[in-house]
Amino acid sequence: MSKVIAIANQKGGVGKTTTTVNLGVGLANEGKKVLLIDCDAQGSLTESLGFQNPDEMEITLSTLMGKAMNEEPVKSDEGILHHDEGVDLVPANIELSGMETALVTVMNRERALKNYIDQVKNNYDYVLIDCTPSLGMLTINSLAAADEVIIPVQAHYLPAKGLEQLLTTVGKVKRQINPKLTIGGILLTMVDKRTNYAKDISRIIRMSYSKNLTIYKTEIPHSIKAAETSAVGKSIFAYDKNGKAAEAYKDLTKEVLDNGKQRKKHRSEIIR
Numbered sequence: 001m002s003k004v005i006a007i008a009n010q011k012g013g014v015g016k017t018t019t020t021v022n023l024g025v026g027l028a029n030e031g032k033k034v035l036l037i038d039c040d041a042q043g044s045l046t047e048s049l050g051f052q053n054p055d056e057m058e059i060t061l062s063t064l065m066g067k068a069m070n071e072e073p074v075k076s077d078e079g080i081l082h083h084d085e086g087v088d089l090v091p092a093n094i095e096l097s098g099m100e101t102a103l104v105t106v107m108n109r110e111r112a113l114k115n116y117i118d119q120v121k122n123n124y125d126y127v128l129i130d131c132t133p134s135l136g137m138l139t140i141n142s143l144a145a146a147d148e149v150i151i152p153v154q155a156h157y158l159p160a161k162g163l164e165q166l167l168t169t170v171g172k173v174k175r176q177i178n179p180k181l182t183i184g185g186i187l188l189t190m191v192d193k194r195t196n197y198a199k200d201i202s203r204i205i206r207m208s209y210s211k212n213l214t215i216y217k218t219e220i221p222h223s224i225k226a227a228e229t230s231a232v233g234k235s236i237f238a239y240d241k242n243g244k245a246a247e248a249y250k251d252l253t254k255e256v257l258d259n260g261k262q263r264k265k266h267r268s269e270i271i272r
Contacts, residue, residue, distance in 0.1 A: 002121040003260060005128050005184060006146035011162050012133035014154040015189035017044045018226055018236075019252075020130040022245075023150075025235035026253030028086035032125040035080070037061060038092035039113070039142050040132040041100075046091040049083050050233020054093040061116075062095040065141075068115035069106055076120055085235055088124075096138065103137045110177050113138075114145035135169050143173040148184035150256075155191040155201045155219070163209075184259065185214035187252065192222040214259070218251040 007020045017040075024034045038045035038061060043054035054060065059079030067074050081089045103109040113129075121127050129142045143149060149170060153163065167183075174181045186209060192198045206215050220226075223245035226236050236246045 002124050003126050003148070004117060004121060004146045005126065005256075006131055006139075006142040006149045007128060007152065008131040008139060008142065008149050008166065009151055009153065009162070010133055010135045010139070010166055011154075015152045015187075015220060016133070017048050017130050018229070019150070019152050019187060019189065019220070019249075020045055020128050021048055021229070022226075022236050022249040023253060023256065024087045024126070024128050025085045025237055026249050027126050027256070029237065030253060030257065033123065034087045035090065035120065035124045035127045036087055037090045037113075037117070037127065037129045039096070039129050039138055040092055041094050041096035042132075043091065043093050044230070045130040046089065046093070048230035048233070049081075049087075049089055051081055051089070051091055054091050057091055057093055060095060061090050061092045061113075062099045064090065064116050065099055065112050066102075068119070069112050074116060074119045076123055080120075085238055096132075100137050103141070109137065110140050110144045110173075113141035117145045135165065139169070140173060140177075143170060143181060144177045146178070146181060148182045150184045150187055152187045152189045152220075153205065155188045155198050155205070183213055184256070185216045187216050187218070187220065189220040190222045191219040193219075216252060216255055218248055218255055220248045220252070221245055 007016045009016060020036055024036045028034045036045060046054040064074055064079055079090060081091055083089060103112060117127060131142045132138045151166060170183060188202055191202060209215060221244045225240040225243050226245040229236055229239045232239060236249055240246055
């Protein structure tokens with residue numbers, strides 16, 4: 001059974017795309033079939049995987065969502081690109097910004113992305129959605145399609161206000177559109193463990209939110225190598241496999257897999 005995970009935070013520059021790439025490849029390295037979906041009109045995920053000039057692509061997420069909205073069938077491999085490290089990609093380009101506008105006038109507009117994903121997800125163990133840095137209609141669509149959401153948070157400042165906005169939005173989507181949506185966890189990114197400030201931020205976030213939310217034990221360290229990966233179209237595992245960032249993303253992959261097993265076990269116990 002496929003699991004759909006949205007990687008979301010309306011603030012840019014917190015490591016959403018880097019996390020989508022490296023968690024996706026990490027899961028593929030564990031033998032899972034993985035589809036990555038670029039849900040940002042900037043095409044950052046598409047370019048990070050080495051697919052240049054996304055604006056020249058004929059079939060992108062915008063095309064596929066348009067078909068789903070018009071109730072046209074989508075072939076299971078239509079528009080999907082294959083990456084050397086074992087993940088598949090639905091690319092995005094600037095046309096997606098027009099899709100956000102078009103969704104405003106469409107019936108069932110919150111479920112356009114879900115309608116597409118439902119046609120292809122059975123071919124995969126995991127579908128990861130790299131959300132746009134906003135709380136607009138595309139992010140609502142991502143949350144409506146997801147089983148859970150992972151929230152990367154930069155450990156350079158206190159994210160309380162933005163995080164509260166996102167949690168409120170997740171709560172509304174859960175109540176009104178997608179009752180099965182859960183928060184997989186908060187992921188601390190760009191953590192510079194050499195500074196007391198970063199340690200303090202990490203401690204405060206854990207104290208403030210750990211009672212009600214999962215906060216991943218894994219912290220993603222600040223890494224120049226991780227920042228360089230998008231320019232070479234590779235994951236951190238291919239670019240710097242022995243580095244601290246690769247080790248951290250490997251640990252995160254294990255946490256995501258273990259948490260999934262625990263939730264599945266919990267559900268089966270409830271059913272019994």
